Amino acid sequence: MFLQQLINGIAQGSLFALIAISFSLVWGLLRMVNFAMGELYMLGAYAGWLVVMHVTPNLGVALFAGFMVGWIVGWLIEKVAFKAMRGVPHIASLVCTIGFSFFLKETASTLFGAETKSMPSYYSQTAFTIAEANISWLQVLMVAVAIIMMVLLQLLFYRTKVGLAVRAVALDYRTASLMGMKVDRVTSLAFSLSGALVGFVGVLAAIYYNAVNAGMGFVPAIKGFTAAVFGGITSIPGAILGGYLLGAIENLSVKFMSSGYRDFVSFLILIIFLLFRPNGILGKKTKL
Amino acid sequence: MALLDVKDLVVHYGKINALKGVSLRLEQGDFVALIGANGAGKTTLLCAISGVVHATSGTVSFRGKSIFNHASEAIVRSGISHVPEGRKIFSELSVEENLYAGAYIISDKARVKDLLERSYQLFPRLAERRKKEGGTLSGGEQQMLAIARGLMSDPDILFLDEPSLGIAPILVDKIFEFIVQINAMGKTILMIEQNANLALQVARYGYVMETGKITHEAACAELREDDAIRRAYLGVTGATT
Amino acid sequence: MKKKLISLISTVLLVSSGFAAWAAGTPNSSIIHIALTAPITGDYAEYGNNFKHSVEMAIDEINANGGVLNKKFELSVGDSKGDPKESAMLAQKWTSDSTIVAQIGDFTSTCCMAAQPIYNRAGMIQLSPTASHTKFASGSKWSFSVYGSQYWEQPVMAALAVDKLKFKNMALLYINNDWGVDTQKSFKENFEKRGGKIVATESYFQGETDFNAVLTKLKEFKPDALFLATMYNDGALISKQREKMSWNLPVIGASALYSPQLIQLGGTAVNGIYSNVSFFAKDPDPRIQAYVSTFEKKFGNTPNFAAALAYDCVYILADAIKRAGSVDRNAVRDALASSKDFKGLAGSITFTAERNAIKTYKPVQVINGEFQLVE
Numbered sequence: 001m002f003l004q005q006l007i008n009g010i011a012q013g014s015l016f017a018l019i020a021i022s023f024s025l026v027w028g029l030l031r032m033v034n035f036a037m038g039e040l041y042m043l044g045a046y047a048g049w050l051v052v053m054h055v056t057p058n059l060g061v062a063l064f065a066g067f068m069v070g071w072i073v074g075w076l077i078e079k080v081a082f083k084a085m086r087g088v089p090h091i092a093s094l095v096c097t098i099g100f101s102f103f104l105k106e107t108a109s110t111l112f113g114a115e116t117k118s119m120p121s122y123y124s125q126t127a128f129t130i131a132e133a134n135i136s137w138l139q140v141l142m143v144a145v146a147i148i149m150m151v152l153l154q155l156l157f158y159r160t161k162v163g164l165a166v167r168a169v170a171l172d173y174r175t176a177s178l179m180g181m182k183v184d185r186v187t188s189l190a191f192s193l194s195g196a197l198v199g200f201v202g203v204l205a206a207i208y209y210n211a212v213n214a215g216m217g218f219v220p221a222i223k224g225f226t227a228a229v230f231g232g233i234t235s236i237p238g239a240i241l242g243g244y245l246l247g248a249i250e251n252l253s254v255k256f257m258s259s260g261y262r263d264f265v266s267f268l269i270l271i272i273f274l275l276f277r278p279n280g281i282l283g284k285k286t287k288l
Numbered sequence: 289m290a291l292l293d294v295k296d297l298v299v300h301y302g303k304i305n306a307l308k309g310v311s312l313r314l315e316q317g318d319f320v321a322l323i324g325a326n327g328a329g330k331t332t333l334l335c336a337i338s339g340v341v342h343a344t345s346g347t348v349s350f351r352g353k354s355i356f357n358h359a360s361e362a363i364v365r366s367g368i369s370h371v372p373e374g375r376k377i378f379s380e381l382s383v384e385e386n387l388y389a390g391a392y393i394i395s396d397k398a399r400v401k402d403l404l405e406r407s408y409q410l411f412p413r414l415a416e417r418r419k420k421e422g423g424t425l426s427g428g429e430q431q432m433l434a435i436a437r438g439l440m441s442d443p444d445i446l447f448l449d450e451p452s453l454g455i456a457p458i459l460v461d462k463i464f465e466f467i468v469q470i471n472a473m474g475k476t477i478l479m480i481e482q483n484a485n486l487a488l489q490v491a492r493y494g495y496v497m498e499t500g501k502i503t504h505e506a507a508c509a510e511l512r513e514d515d516a517i518r519r520a521y522l523g524v525t526g527a528t529t
Numbered sequence: 530m531k532k533k534l535i536s537l538i539s540t541v542l543l544v545s546s547g548f549a550a551w552a553a554g555t556p557n558s559s560i561i562h563i564a565l566t567a568p569i570t571g572d573y574a575e576y577g578n579n580f581k582h583s584v585e586m587a588i589d590e591i592n593a594n595g596g597v598l599n600k601k602f603e604l605s606v607g608d609s610k611g612d613p614k615e616s617a618m619l620a621q622k623w624t625s626d627s628t629i630v631a632q633i634g635d636f637t638s639t640c641c642m643a644a645q646p647i648y649n650r651a652g653m654i655q656l657s658p659t660a661s662h663t664k665f666a667s668g669s670k671w672s673f674s675v676y677g678s679q680y681w682e683q684p685v686m687a688a689l690a691v692d693k694l695k696f697k698n699m700a701l702l703y704i705n706n707d708w709g710v711d712t713q714k715s716f717k718e719n720f721e722k723r724g725g726k727i728v729a730t731e732s733y734f735q736g737e738t739d740f741n742a743v744l745t746k747l748k749e750f751k752p753d754a755l756f757l758a759t760m761y762n763d764g765a766l767i768s769k770q771r772e773k774m775s776w777n778l779p780v781i782g783a784s785a786l787y788s789p790q791l792i793q794l795g796g797t798a799v800n801g802i803y804s805n806v807s808f809f810a811k812d813p814d815p816r817i818q819a820y821v822s823t824f825e826k827k828f829g830n831t832p833n834f835a836a837a838l839a840y841d842c843v844y845i846l847a848d849a850i851k852r853a854g855s856v857d858r859n860a861v862r863d864a865l866a867s868s869k870d871f872k873g874l875a876g877s878i879t880f881t882a883e884r885n886a887i888k889t890y891k892p893v894q895v896i897n898g899e900f901q902l903v904e
Contacts, residue, residue, distance in 0.1 A: 001749045008741040114574030116762040118794040124773040136773055161392065168378050168389045174340065175376040180364040180393035180441065209738040210769040211794065215572055219736050254742035259731040260705055
């Protein structure tokens with residue numbers, strides 16, 4: 001069953017990796033953590049759920065809806081919590097994103113009701129069986145979609161002008177503006193993109209776990225953040241590596257220990273890395 | 289009409305008055321050096337023109353149009369490229385990516401390709417290192433890259449802030465050769481240089497700044513002969529060397 | 530800044546305590562003021578709203594029939610969000626208001642036990658419709674559980690598992706909180722007493738959504754059946770993920786699984802699950818049918834067991850006040866403790882010396898998307 005836990009870990013790791021990328025994007029550009037990430041994930045999940053229940057059962061449309069909602073709300077958070085607070089001490093922005101986190105959660109709970117909503121299953125049939133380990137089509141799809149997303153991001157960052165601008169602004173926004181890059185616009189774009197990404201992940205998670213509720217984002221956001229720190233928050237490949245490693249470690253830890261220790265393992269990793277290797281596995285040294 | 293016309297530019301950093309009314313003119317094709325002690329306000333002057341620093345009052349016009357306090361990303365679009373002090377290479381971008389970043393404002397891909405080719409012709413060293421991360425280059429190479437990147441927006445005016453700073457002495461002459469060459473290509477240059485000797489040899493016109501004001505301005509040949517300037521900036525007490 | 534904050538807080542505290550004193554100074558003799566603590570928002574909001582609706586309904590009925598001792602009930606509602614800290618804060622609030630006769634709530638055992646010392650100190654009835662931790666009601670002479678405790682519930686489930694379903698080796702999965710720990714322990718004891726064997730036990734924390742790892746591990750032990758000490762929402766998630774793993778085995782669980790939401794959320798994955806009830810909405814008893822249809826008409830959903838228990842709480846409290854002949858907190862407490870064979874919707878209520886209601890539980894099973902009594 002080692003293999004089965006590894007497979008579960010990789011599937012879950014795909015979700016963590018995408019969330020971790022979002023944290024890395026925001027960190028890279030603003031040296032800031034967006035504490036409302038979990039709620040963007042939750043809103044994405046609701047958007048996907050609404051589409052599936054009321055518009056069309058097409059999964060692609062649901063994922064797109066999650067992406068768009070994440071984009072829009074992410075954009076809004078950037079405008080309020082970061083742009084409007086430029087020049088104010090960083091802590092104000094952080095507190096503001098925490099405020100957003102509560103606000104969005106309570107809004108969703110009021111709007112959709114506090115009870116858990118059921119999301120229909122997709123592709124839940126077994127795709128392969130390897131040594132008693134079952135891999136469902138959904139798990140295959142999740143990993144595939146996550147990888148496609150990462151490849152697209154990689155292409156965006158390394159093959160387009162906008163991506164170049166995002167990287168340049170993240171490295172040195174003053175010099176980037178001397179090159180004619182519109183720092184505000186690039187930052188806002190990357191922030192929206194990070195929101196869109198977690199919104200998208202929210203839909204994937206809703207399908208994987210068949211459930212949507214207002215509090216669903218809290219744990220994955222912390223896990224995603226842990227994955228980002230683990231892999232190196234300044235580096236997107238690091239975030240991806242951190243996501244998959246965390247997924248695998250968590251699931252395998254269940255095999256060897258009581259499952260009650262699962263979160264304990266994740267947070268132990270977070271604390272150890274923050275203490276001894278704050279730059280993570282692949283991260284570069286940064287001045288904070 | 290001057291290409292760039294700066295009049296009575298005043299800048300405050302909080303309560304500190306960093307520029308106290310500076311005027312300066314650049315004509316098409318000029319090569320102007322700006323010398324002065326540390327803290328005289330040279331960098332502030334470049335930054336105030338290129339939009340990095342917010343000016344309190346004064347006028348700045350480029351080709352007769354005001355660019356006073358425009359955003360820096362707008363000023364580079366109008367044709368002034370500022371190569372900042374300390375080179376400010378994007379350390380984790382490759383040499384080529386740094387150059388592409390410099391051409392950010394140009395949307396015509398063919399033209400960007402041409403400009404890239406021109407950079408590599410001008411600085412063959414950079415062509416050799418095109419895939420290397422900017423941060424791994426030597427100081428001299430980084431300075432070449434910074435200048436080449438500044439040229440990638442195909443500006444009318446190039447601001448150079450301390451191009452010789454922190455560079456091995458043997459490379460300094462080389463860098464200045466490049467700068468002269470760039471000027472010969474028709475680019476107008478405004479350069480800050482701590483090495484006043486060198487600056488006044490390569491440039492044609494010079495301004496001397498002291499505590500936020502221009503104290504002297506003249507053709508470089510004339511400044512080189514000025515006793516006060518020789519004593520203060522050229523480190524010469526007796527006869528010319 | 531800090532100084533300002535401190536002075537602001539102390540001002541607020543002063544003013545609010547002034548209000549409390551003012552409110553306490555003017556008891557209104559024509560009303561019986563009671564408080565309800567419930568998770569109106571948060572993960573347990575469905576239960577909290579069932580509480581609130583049912584309590585309001587019961588109070589309206591009693592008031593419409595002339596009230597008790599010629600006084601009308603008046604209700605204050607506090608939202609604990611399912612958070613023990615909030616529940617304890619509300620306990621502070623209620624106990625500092627001398628007009629309040631008794632408190633009904635909270636929903637989870639954890640919340641109730643967090644607030645318990647405060648009610649105990651102040652001497653206020655803490656009447657919980659649902660807290661079933663074996664150590665809850667026995668913890669203070671002011672605490673009562675109408676639900677009874679796992680002590681009564683799990684023998685029924687263990688008997689079902691061993692005698693009727695013939696399970697020998699079972700796996701346990703529980704939510705890691707006071708209630709979950711107690712429930713699985715109680716089931717384990719009873720199951721083992723009857724000769725069953727627990728081959729694996731796993732737990733998770735509130736808020737977990739990924740049960741793949743835990744289920745994969747439990748599957749390795751090849752149990753005959755799985756026991757769930759979880760709420761309905763987690764129960765549905767677990768079932769769906771179990772179905773996806775194509776791990777098919779019988780599942781039984783605590784009464785907390787009994788909710789229409791289990792079926793709504795779980796779909797076909799929850800078919801066949803066994804649970805148990807003290808209140809069953811399809812019970813042909815005319816009193817229950819009248820209650821269910823009024824509730825459905827008013828609030829648009831079928832009341833769950835929590836609703837029925839909360840409803841019983843109001844009536845048994847009213848009964849105690851009537852028998853006490855006053856709204857004195859001590860007199861009402863003693864009258865409540867001596868309640869005997871009170872006919873509630875969710876079975877009759879007699880309190881043990883430890884103030885747990887002795888209840889009878891009926892096993893139910895999900896068959897074709899509906900709960901049905903197991904004969």
